Amino acid sequence: MASVRLANVSKVYGAKVRAVENCSLDIADGEFVVLVGPSGCGKSTTLRMIAGLEEVSAGTIQIGDRDVTHSPPRDRDIAMVFQNYALYPHLNVRQNLSFGLERRRAYGSLVRALWDSPYRMNRRRETSDIQARVLAAAKTLGIDSMLDRPPRELSGGQRQRVAVGRALVRNPSVFLFDEPLSNLDALLRTQMRTELRILHRSLKATMVYVTHDQEEAMSLADRIVIMRDGVIQQIGTPREVYDRPANRFVAGFIGTPPMNLLDVTLTRLDGGTAHLRWQDRDLAIDGSRWRRADLERAVSSPLTLGVRPDQFRVLPAGAPSVLSGQVASVERYGSLCDIVSEVSGSRLVSRGAAALADTTSEGRTVALSVEGSEAHLFDSSGAALPRSD
Ligand code: ADP
Numbered sequence: 001m002a003s004v005r006l007a008n009v010s011k012v013y014g015a016k017v018r019a020v021e022n023c024s025l026d027i028a029d030g031e032f033v034v035l036v037g038p039s040g041c042g043k044s045t046t047l048r049m050i051a052g053l054e055e056v057s058a059g060t061i062q063i064g065d066r067d068v069t070h071s072p073p074r075d076r077d078i079a080m081v082f083q084n085y086a087l088y089p090h091l092n093v094r095q096n097l098s099f100g101l102e103r104r105r106a107y108g109s110l111v112r113a114l115w116d117s118p119y120r121m122n123r124r125r126e127t128s129d130i131q132a133r134v135l136a137a138a139k140t141l142g143i144d145s146m147l148d149r150p151p152r153e154l155s156g157g158q159r160q161r162v163a164v165g166r167a168l169v170r171n172p173s174v175f176l177f178d179e180p181l182s183n184l185d186a187l188l189r190t191q192m193r194t195e196l197r198i199l200h201r202s203l204k205a206t207m208v209y210v211t212h213d214q215e216e217a218m219s220l221a222d223r224i225v226i227m228r229d230g231v232i233q234q235i236g237t238p239r240e241v242y243d244r245p246a247n248r249f250v251a252g253f254i255g256t257p258p259m260n261l262l263d264v265t266l267t268r269l270d271g272g273t274a275h276l277r278w279q280d281r282d283l284a285i286d287g288s289r290w291r292r293a294d295l296e297r298a299v300s301s302p303l304t305l306g307v308r309p310d311q312f313r314v315l316p317a318g319a320p321s322v323l324s325g326q327v328a329s330v331e332r333y334g335s336l337c338d339i340v341s342e343v344s345g346s347r348l349v350s351r352g353a354a355a356l357a358d359t360t361s362e363g364r365t366v367a368l369s370v371e372g373s374e375a376h377l378f379d380s381s382g383a384a385l386p387r388s389d
């Protein structure tokens with residue numbers, strides 16, 4: 001096992017595609033870190049630089065205590081799992097699992113044969129060792145009954161297990177995953193997530209995982225790295241990035257359904273109450289969660305108010321509230337429901353218990369209230385206003 005350290009790593013393709021800019025990231029030994037962000041934000045490039053499949057344009061990469069910035073992939077003690085599985089179609093599962101090890105052994109044996117006459121005996125011992133590792137990996141992943149089948153006779157989920165198994169048998173210091181579950185259907189994807197978490201716990205291996213799916217990132221990661229346009233936006237535990245998004249981008253990217261973001265102006269402070277103007281309305285929220293001096297500085301300037309859907313309370317019409325509007329859509333999800341309301345020409349989403357759907361019909365007027373302590377404020381650059389707690 002090993003830690004991974006990226007220090008000021010950048011990648012420029014050609015003359016001007018700045019795929020990754022000045023990324024620094026410390027991944028602890030045994031940690032499960034997920035890189036997440038929209039398509040094209042530089043996730044795969046970052047992973048491929050860790051793997052040694054891309055040269056860095058600047059910066060250094062360390063695995064354990066070794067600087068591997070210019071080492072070829074085979075010298076980095078990593079194994080990578082790709083989205084498209086990359087299995088050999090003409091080899092069966094057993095051969096796919098052992099291929100990488102056999103190739104390494106062939107090279108090792110060749111070197112030894114030149115020096116070492118009893119190498120045949122070594123060779124027999126290594127063969128049974130490889131087969132034992134293949135069988136152990138296949139059992140761990142529940143594919144031991146299909147070792148003699150070719151990939152085309154396997155389902156997508158089974159193929160993905162073979163791809164993971166091929167990394168597993170190599171027992172690397174660091175596992176790298178590039179969107180390994182994206183080709184699977186939704187149910188299988190959530191099952192495989194759980195299995196990867198369990199696998200991670202039992203191996204205690206360092207894992208770096210790339211996905212564009214923030215829910216997948218939240219469910220898998222010890223720590224999440226959110227990227228945008230090649231730049232790291234925030235690094236934190238799932239809880240930290242959800243509860244304390246560092247900026248407006250992270251706020252809107254993490255969470256389902258997304259946070260409601262309203263362009264407001266802070267008009268005045270009245271004791272602990274902050275008055276925000278949103279379109280033609282005055283929203284009074286509890287301002288005590290933010291540092292007083294920063295709030296005072298923000299008076300009269302444009303801000304973004306962020307409210308998670310589950311932090312809007314839907315109240316009967318006429319109840320005292322900060323907002324009222326018309327219900328545009330009621331969407332049930334088993335025990336939960338989302339209510340989309342039209343308020344002053346904007347759509348606001350609130351999430352509550354399914355029972356709410358029974359009493360809230362489309363077209364009706366509703367009131368929404370928000371607790372100030374649960375809201376987020378971002379300045380005109382998008383950065384979160386510093387909190388007092
Ligand atoms: P992600 O994995 O987050 O979707 P990538 O790391 O694949 O993003 O790509 C980041 C940026 O670099 C994109 O703008 C992409 O078009 C560009 N890019 C990726 N690979 C190459 C390449 N080999 N040559 C030129 N540009 C590339």
Ligand code: MG
Pocket residue numbers: 043044045
């Ligand atoms: Mg990618």
